[in-house]
Amino acid sequence: MVRRGGRGGEQNAQEENLAKIKSPGKFEEKRKVTMKTQAGSKKVNKADIEVRKEWIDKIRQLPRILNDSVKGLDDDQLNTPYGRGKWTILQLVHHLADSHMNAFVRMKLIITEDNPTLKTYEQDDWARTHEARHYPLASSLNIIQGLHERWCNLLESLPENAWKRSAIHPESGNITLEQLLKIYAEHGELHVKRILELRKSKGW
Numbered sequence: 001m002v003r004r005g006g007r008g009g010e011q012n013a014q015e016e017n018l019a020k021i022k023s024p025g026k027f028e029e030k031r032k033v034t035m036k037t038q039a040g041s042k043k044v045n046k047a048d049i050e051v052r053k054e055w056i057d058k059i060r061q062l063p064r065i066l067n068d069s070v071k072g073l074d075d076d077q078l079n080t081p082y083g084r085g086k087w088t089i090l091q092l093v094h095h096l097a098d099s100h101m102n103a104f105v106r107m108k109l110i111i112t113e114d115n116p117t118l119k120t121y122e123q124d125d126w127a128r129t130h131e132a133r134h135y136p137l138a139s140s141l142n143i144i145q146g147l148h149e150r151w152c153n154l155l156e157s158l159p160e161n162a163w164k165r166s167a168i169h170p171e172s173g174n175i176t177l178e179q180l181l182k183i184y185a186e187h188g189e190l191h192v193k194r195i196l197e198l199r200k201s202k203g204w
């Protein structure tokens with residue numbers, strides 16, 4: 001990664017990241033191409049593989065775009081909510097660490113158990129604990145860095161048939177590993193987008 005000097009460079013990097021998040025991915029124009037699996041009998045949709053690669057890539061890129069999005073912010077800025085009654089930037093970063101640790105555990109449960117029931121949690125209450133409101137963000141950035149690396153390695157190691165493995169979500173019903181991948185790939189980007197848009201609107 002190229003290190004950019006000065007605020008101008010950082011702002012450009014933020015603009016680029018924001019533009020990338022806004023642009024539609026390949027999965028928006030899903031192609032119907034099929035190819036044979038190594039086993040030869042079962043057909044696999046090649047478009048599904050490409051789409052999943054794109055989602056995994058979003059998970060891989062998240063630590064970098066998140067780090068860029070908070071670069072140079074002081075304590076007052078980090079403690080600014082992204083909207084009325086919304087979380088602060090600091091809370092958002094801690095929330096991403098909390099949420100994605102849960103996501104990693106959920107996925108490992110789906111991979112290692114048959115149709116497990118996922119544990120839900122109150123994300124607003126998690127974001128309101130004292131440490132989630134005040135503790136410096138470096139710890140969560142470090143968690144996300146290591147966690148996303150493990151996460152990508154895990155996802156890339158899976159055989160094709162793992163993606164249809166499922167779990168029971170107590171609130172939303174049956175959910176597959178593939179659906180969870182999409183949800184979390186987009187989840188990380190959504191929060192980075194909130195941070196970048198706040199910075200843009202404040203001129204930071």
Ligand code: NI
Pocket residue numbers: 095099187191
């Ligand atoms: Ni969230």
